[in-house]
Amino acid sequence: MTAVDTDQPPVATPTSWTARVRERISRIVPPGQALPDRQPAYMSSWIYVFGVLTLAALIVVVASGVVLALGGVTWWHVSSLGHFVNSLHLWSVELFFAFMVVHLWGKFWMAAWRGNRALTWMTGVVAFLGSIGTAFTGYLSQANFASQWISTQAKDGLNSVGVGAFFNVMNPAQMLLWHVVLLPLVLGVIVVLHVILVRRHGIVPPIDADEETAS
Amino acid sequence: MTTSTEHRRAPRAGRPSTPDSHGFATRPYDLVKEFVVALVVVTLLTVGLAAAFSSPDEKAITMRDWANAAPNDVVATAAGELAGTTTSAGFGPPYNTAADGAALGPLKLQKWAGVTIPLDSAQDLVLIPLAGVTDNSALTDALAAWQSAGADQRTQWASDYSDALAQAPDGNPDSVATGDYGPVPVIAAGFLTLANTGGLEGALTSSGNFYGGDQTKSLLLLADGAYLEDQARARNLGGDQWGMMNETGNYPGQPWMWLYTFWYQVPPFSTSENADALVWGLMMLLTLGLALVPFIPGLRSIPRWIPVHRIIWRDYYRDHPRR
Amino acid sequence: MRPMILLADGAGRYVSSGVIQISVTNLVIIAAMILVFVLALVLPFPGRHHQDSSDRDS
Numbered sequence: 340m341t342a343v344d345t346d347q348p349p350v351a352t353p354t355s356w357t358a359r360v361r362e363r364i365s366r367i368v369p370p371g372q373a374l375p376d377r378q379p380a381y382m383s384s385w386i387y388v389f390g391v392l393t394l395a396a397l398i399v400v401v402a403s404g405v406v407l408a409l410g411g412v413t414w415w416h417v418s419s420l421g422h423f424v425n426s427l428h429l430w431s432v433e434l435f436f437a438f439m440v441v442h443l444w445g446k447f448w449m450a451a452w453r454g455n456r457a458l459t460w461m462t463g464v465v466a467f468l469g470s471i472g473t474a475f476t477g478y479l480s481q482a483n484f485a486s487q488w489i490s491t492q493a494k495d496g497l498n499s500v501g502v503g504a505f506f507n508v509m510n511p512a513q514m515l516l517w518h519v520v521l522l523p524l525v526l527g528v529i530v531v532l533h534v535i536l537v538r539r540h541g542i543v544p545p546i547d548a549d550e551e552t553a554s
Numbered sequence: 555m556t557t558s559t560e561h562r563r564a565p566r567a568g569r570p571s572t573p574d575s576h577g578f579a580t581r582p583y584d585l586v587k588e589f590v591v592a593l594v595v596v597t598l599l600t601v602g603l604a605a606a607f608s609s610p611d612e613k614a615i616t617m618r619d620w621a622n623a624a625p626n627d628v629v630a631t632a633a634g635e636l637a638g639t640t641t642s643a644g645f646g647p648p649y650n651t652a653a654d655g656a657a658l659g660p661l662k663l664q665k666w667a668g669v670t671i672p673l674d675s676a677q678d679l680v681l682i683p684l685a686g687v688t689d690n691s692a693l694t695d696a697l698a699a700w701q702s703a704g705a706d707q708r709t710q711w712a713s714d715y716s717d718a719l720a721q722a723p724d725g726n727p728d729s730v731a732t733g734d735y736g737p738v739p740v741i742a743a744g745f746l747t748l749a750n751t752g753g754l755e756g757a758l759t760s761s762g763n764f765y766g767g768d769q770t771k772s773l774l775l776l777a778d779g780a781y782l783e784d785q786a787r788a789r790n791l792g793g794d795q796w797g798m799m800n801e802t803g804n805y806p807g808q809p810w811m812w813l814y815t816f817w818y819q820v821p822p823f824s825t826s827e828n829a830d831a832l833v834w835g836l837m838m839l840l841t842l843g844l845a846l847v848p849f850i851p852g853l854r855s856i857p858r859w860i861p862v863h864r865i866i867w868r869d870y871y872r873d874h875p876r877r
Numbered sequence: 878m879r880p881m882i883l884l885a886d887g888a889g890r891y892v893s894s895g896v897i898q899i900s901v902t903n904l905v906i907i908a909a910m911i912l913v914f915v916l917a918l919v920l921p922f923p924g925r926h927h928q929d930s931s932d933r934d935s
Contacts, residue, residue: 369576377580381870383924385917388592395592399600416611425611426604433806434599437906440810441914448862452848454572464845471810478808484612485802488786490769491777492793499656499830501667504648509774512767541575545867546858548573548874581924789888796898804889809903819896865918 368539381545386449389442390537396435397530401523403428408519412482412511432474439467451543459540462533469526476518479508486511610805615782617772621749624781626725631779632745633719635675636700636738637712640778643675649774650674656831663831671770679775683757684744693744696737703736711736793818813840 353359406424407415415421443463446452452460478489490508497503507513621628634640638652646653648670655664673679681700687693700708715735722729727739748754758775759766776782783792791797798815801807814837823829847853857863864871890901899907 372576374585376582376584378583378585379575380579380581381867382583383869383922384866385920385922386866386914387922388588389917391589391592392596395589395596396600398593399596403600422609422611423604426607426609427600429609429806430603430607431596431600433603433906434596436810437910437913441910441917444914445866445917447847448857448860449866450854450857450863452854454575457848460848461845464841468841474808481611483614484785485610487614487773487776487782488791491773491782492797496830496834498645498648498667499664499828500658500834501647501663504667504670507671507768507770509770510768544573544575544578545870546861546863547876548578548867548870583924790891790898790900799903800889800900801902802889804900804902806902806906807900809906862918869922 367535372541373538379542379544381548382542386445387542389438389445392438393435393442394530394534396431396438399431400428400435403431404519404523412480412515416482432477436470436474439470443467449543450546453543453546454540456536456540456543459533459536462529462536466526466529466533469522469529473518473522473526476514476522479514480511480518482511607805610802612802615776615785616752617749617754617776618752620776620779620781621746624779624784625746626719626727627779627781628746628749629727629742630716630719630725631775632680632742633712633716633738634778635680635775636741637709637716638676639713639716640675642673642679642774642778656828658831658835673771673774675774675778678771679758679778680741680745682761683748683754684741686757687744687748690744690747692740696740696744699737700741707736711738715739715742794824813837
């Protein structure tokens with residue numbers, strides 16, 4: 340039972356934009372749930388590590404990409420260190436997609452969209468698509484035979500639906516900027532939203548589980 | 555105090571509502587440590603794979619490479635550009651209005667997007683680069699003859715020469731049957747010479763600008779020939795070879811593209827002129843389906859019908875048997 | 878840095894059956910993913926025995 344202090348005036352709804360934003364932010368994730376140090380006991384399976392593995396792989400992808408960006412587009416063709424960094428970028432991307440798909444498989448079989456988690460599922464799918472698009476612009480930026488073939492093939496598909504009119508895959512100067520600036524930014528925002536939603540709703544309980552009554 | 559972010563609904567008939575995850579027994583777990591371990595594991599895996607297998611880097615085909623490896627193809631392509639019969643010349647939007655392009659049922663998306671990358675194949679890919687050649691008087695005369703001829707005459711010369719090349723053994727210009735091809739043979743030969751000097755990409759990309767960066771013209775020209783595709787098909791990169799999934803050599807490709815490229819392998823897509831638009835439309839539909847799984851009856855129930863989850867949560871189900 | 882296992886080989890190795898055609902490398906990757914998925918489902922996850930008695934976090 341709480342003691343009521345009758346001398347305090349009622350708290351008015353804040354009119355300050357700053358206060359309102361602060362209130363909204365603090366309500367995005369339940370208190371203590373952003374980085375809890377406990378988790379539901381039903382999370383006892385290795386399938387649960389694939390989300391964080393995907394995130395970790397994404398970080399390695401970005402880090403290796405940053406090093407490639409330091410040297411520029413032609414660097415890795417002439418430097419053996421640069422070529423090694425390119426290899427890091429390629430293999431971290433393969434791992435990223437592998438972990439992400441295993442994560443998707445797990446979430447499907449757990450029907451993880453239950454309990455108001457549809458948006459978590461959907462942001463995950465959008466992140467998957469965004470990743471494919473980002474990888475695609477990366478392949479176009481290689482400045483080698485693969486880029487030549489991929490661009491001249493992809494233009495047919497994209498032109499058939501009018502997209503090629505403003506997204507020119509044969510223009511490396513445009514594709515490179517989509518790959519290192521535009522798409523990573525968009526993908527980053529989607530991934531952040533996805534993770535926030537996970538923390539907001541908590542990890543989905545087992546199918547047909549009943550909420551345990553308080554002891 | 556509840557940490558629930560859920561709006562409680564009355565259970566639907568036959569489907570219990572999902573309880574709040576914060577109402578279950580918990581145990582300690584170190585998320586940050588888990589993340590750091592994951593990062594270390596992925597980094598080690600990446601370094602190991604990169605050191606063991608490296609990454610592909612097949613050199614781009616230069617115009618000079620093309621001219622050396624397949625000179626007859628270069629000549630045939632130049633003639634085709636002048637005749638307006640190449641892929642780029644007849645493409646339609648966004649390069650020209652030679653065709654309407656693909657349609658998705660009533661949706662003429664390619665046409666509606668308009669000509670935003672205007673290109674005159676004959677002029678931009680062949681004649682303008684050649685106009686810069688100064689030490690070949692025969693070529694200069696041929697170009698003048700071409701420019702002063704009427705459109706129908708040009709098309710006649712170029713088409714006849716294209717056909718003659720196709721008939722010649724190995725497409726060799728030296729073995730072409732005699733005929734009236736006007737200045738086209740000299741122009742096409744001059745084009746091959748320009749490609750051999752290594753100056754063609756520059757002429758196409760910079761075209762009086764200084765800074766290049768946009769390789770559209772060079773790529774369209776290269777793709778108008780047969781050599782690029784021949785090289786790609788030899789590496790299993792062709793559209794009907796599941797090419798979208800593949801990489802040169804034995805390097806890992808893009809396994810996640812399997813479903814997109816699958817449709818191109820089977821009818822009706824494999825035999826359709828409109829395959830690109832059809833496959834795009836189908837994949838957009840399937841992707842929408844994937845995103846909306848939570849709302850699609852039947853699809854969203856598959857995890858119940860095929861209970862893989864009973865393995866995942868076996869510990870929980872063992873400790874909490876169904877009443 | 879010279880790779881220990883050379884993957885550069887022009888055409889590469891492929892296996893095919895009917896309409897299906899896939900590179901050996903891609904096949905290995907997909908098979909490994911399925912294996913990893915199955916192992917993730919069946920391998921016991923440590924920590925069950927360190928569970929505290931029922932606790933609430935609210």
